[in-house]
Amino acid sequence: MNGAQSHPEIRPPADVLAILDRLWAAGHAAYIVGGSLRDLLLGREAKDWDLATSARPEEVQALFPGSLYENAFGTVAVGRDGLGAAVAGARPEPVQITTFRSDHDYADFRRPHRIEFADRVADDLARRDFTINALAWGADRAGESPRLIDPHGGLEDLGPRTLRAVGDPRARFGEDALRMLRAVRLAATLDGGIEAGTLAAIQARAHLVAHLSGERIGAEMERLLGAPRPSIGLELMASTGLLAVISPELTAQRGIAQNKVPGDDLWDHTVKAVDAVPAGRPAVRLAALLHDIGKPATIDEGPFRGHDAVGADLAAALLERLRTPRATAERVVALVRHHMFTYDPTWGDAGVRRFIRRIGRDLLEPLFALREADNLASGQAADAHGLDELRRRVREQLAGHVVLERGDLAVDGEDVMAYLELPPGPRLGRILDELLERAIADPAVNERGTLLAIARSLLENAP
Numbered sequence: 084m085n086g087a088q089s090h091p092e093i094r095p096p097a098d099v100l101a102i103l104d105r106l107w108a109a110g111h112a113a114y115i116v117g118g119s120l121r122d123l124l125l126g127r128e129a130k131d132w133d134l135a136t137s138a139r140p141e142e143v144q145a146l147f148p149g150s151l152y153e154n155a156f157g158t159v160a161v162g163r164d165g166l167g168a169a170v171a172g173a174r175p176e177p178v179q180i181t182t183f184r185s186d187h188d189y190a191d192f193r194r195p196h197r198i199e200f201a202d203r204v205a206d207d208l209a210r211r212d213f214t215i216n217a218l219a220w221g222a223d224r225a226g227e228s229p230r231l232i233d234p235h236g237g238l239e240d241l242g243p244r245t246l247r248a249v250g251d252p253r254a255r256f257g258e259d260a261l262r263m264l265r266a267v268r269l270a271a272t273l274d275g276g277i278e279a280g281t282l283a284a285i286q287a288r289a290h291l292v293a294h295l296s297g298e299r300i301g302a303e304m305e306r307l308l309g310a311p312r313p314s315i316g317l318e319l320m321a322s323t324g325l326l327a328v329i330s331p332e333l334t335a336q337r338g339i340a341q342n343k344v345p346g347d348d349l350w351d352h353t354v355k356a357v358d359a360v361p362a363g364r365p366a367v368r369l370a371a372l373l374h375d376i377g378k379p380a381t382i383d384e385g386p387f388r389g390h391d392a393v394g395a396d397l398a399a400a401l402l403e404r405l406r407t408p409r410a411t412a413e414r415v416v417a418l419v420r421h422h423m424f425t426y427d428p429t430w431g432d433a434g435v436r437r438f439i440r441r442i443g444r445d446l447l448e449p450l451f452a453l454r455e456a457d458n459l460a461s462g463q464a465a466d467a468h469g470l471d472e473l474r475r476r477v478r479e480q481l482a483g484h485v486v487l488e489r490g491d492l493a494v495d496g497e498d499v500m501a502y503l504e505l506p507p508g509p510r511l512g513r514i515l516d517e518l519l520e521r522a523i524a525d526p527a528v529n530e531r532g533t534l535l536a537i538a539r540s541l542l543e544n545a546p
């Protein structure tokens with residue numbers, strides 16, 4: 084179990100090794116730990132590098148001039164170019180060096196309230212969440228050849244990518260409820276699963292997630308939605324009861340019939356839609372998760388009538404709770420609001436331009452991507468109901484430099500005010516709106532003299 088073994092295949096990048104060397108040379112124990120070692124052992128590219136050391140934060144800072152003491156938890160950030168030597172392949176993210184520590188006094192089911200620095204790597208590994216995150220590779224001093232430390236059987240769990248709590252899972256989730264969300268998130272990002280005892284403990288303690296800040300929940304959701312197949316984590320969230328705490332509205336989708344794919348309920352449809360969006364489009368994935376969030380509440384309104392508008396409000400409230408950055412939240416809510424758009428091939432070009440104006444240029448591509456996912460998750464072709472034709476026609480209009488918004492008109496408010504000797508106000512606004520309508524319908528009128536003449540007649544004929 085507590086096997087310290089040599090692992091010749093572990094080859095950290097040269098600059099990370101150089102940082103370890105400097106710590107060892109100064110008489111400190113130093114190890115690669117956490118997600119970076121896990122990913123290295125899995126043959127994946129590590130996102131960020133975490134080291135743990137016996138050196139105290141001040142000692143680390145003294146060894147790496149220019150480093151930054153980041154927080155109260157003993158973490159010092161060292162720039163990867165901070166060693167003088169230019170190292171090939173260096174990326175900008177600094178290496179996080181954290182003093183060995185043990186955590187104490189958990190209260191409110193969140194984070195430790197007190198930490199204590201420790202001297203041995205084993206103490207530090209014992210506070211970590213899952214066995215595959217509780218491995219260390221390094222040495223206690225210079226001259227000792229680096230070895231893998233695995234006190235909790237992480238190596239064995241790494242093969243099947245099993246999330247197994249370090250120690251008693253119920254106690255560990257009681258200390259910090261975020262670990263339950265980390266478990267489902269890591270199961271998704273690693274394409275793995277959760278060990279039975281750990282899973283049962285999540286089921287028993289899921290309610291504690293209510294004590295976490297929306298921001299921490301939101302951050303884990305964001306990482307989950309970035310996984311190759313988010314459905315792994317979403318299904319686990321639903322089956323463990325975590326989802327019910329975070330979004331009762333989404334949980335209510337379970338059991339609601341869909342006459343789209345035989346045997347699928349609404350939640351199945353949602354989860355499939357999320358998976359169907361490419362991983363590189365996080366906002367569209369979030370929109371796919373939320374696109375039908377209004378359906379359970381509108382189940383009695385004909386066939387979910389108004390679920391897009393109701394859903395947009397519910398989505399806005401949820402994203403606010405999760406502290407989603409405003410720009411992202413607004414886009415996602417707009418996507419939910421517009422996700423029921425329809426296209427009729429008999430539309431003229433003016434109809435296509437009105438569609439573009441209604442949706443807004445920037446939202447068109449994401450909305451089409453959402454519809455593709457929605458189609459696929461409904462058992463249809465990605466481009467069902469003329470989606471590709473609409474896309475092509477939209478592209479044609481956009482390429483034609485046609486009038487789509489006020490800024491595209493050949494006159495602005497100042498021009499119209501001066502010409503009509505009209506003060507600013509609602510009358511002017513109505514005239515500009517009407518000019519825009521006419522120019523969208525017929526681009527030929529978008530010419531200064533024509534627009535001003537139309538403006539004059541609008542003013543004279545106004546009631």
Ligand code: ATP
Pocket residue numbers: 116117118119130131133210211212213216217259261262306
């Ligand atoms: P990722 O690859 O997504 O960064 P990670 O496992 O590295 O995953 P981090 O948030 O970077 O996640 O955390 C680094 C390490 O710190 C983890 O591998 C784990 O050992 C430990 N850790 C993080 N959060 C917790 C927690 N809430 N409780 C216990 N240990 C934690």
Ligand code: MG
Pocket residue numbers: 117118119130131133
């Ligand atoms: Mg990490």
